[in-house]
Amino acid sequence: MAISLYHLVVDAHDLPALARFWCQVLDWKVLFEDEEEIVIGADVTAYPGMCFVPVPESKTVKNRLHIDLNPDDQAAEVERIIGLGARRVDVGQGEEATWVVLADPEGNEFCVLRAKESLID
Template structure:
């Protein structure tokens, strides 16, 4: 196949702050930085990563695409993420769901799932 998944591009008003937040969330690092983009990943060779690009406008509606995180301990991870700057979000999920919806510092929704077995082992 001559095509591979490279990165997820995320619009950001403060791309460096968003990159730092997600580096802390995922224990990743900045692998490339310029005035018009900041790329983060597990390491420079790992794909996919996140690429933050600047936009002037703030987020206005619910994301059409979001990130799901698979924790070992959901409650502990939710508290850690809130301490990093995430906020709880209500997107109509109701009280009986097994995931927690959070927003990053710029309002992008993401979910912290109940612990799941690894698909690779």
């Protein structure tokens, strides 16, 4: 099959601020920017990227799709990302969860996993 994941599109109120947040989290850079979209990625040839687009409405419910991040050191990355503007959130994960749920500055939930070496760890 000749298809691949190109980028994730994220609805946003403040495109520049949210794009900067995710650039800092992922150590990516802005690849394209105008009033209607900002695209970020590791490199112009590296897939996937993220595309931020403007929306008038606020986020009101838990995400149906979210990002999982795979850090070398979960605790250190959680603290670093919180320092960038994220906050801890409870989506019902329970205290026994091996992942930490955070929300970006606009409330989009994402998880910081314990270190993993494969997709089935």
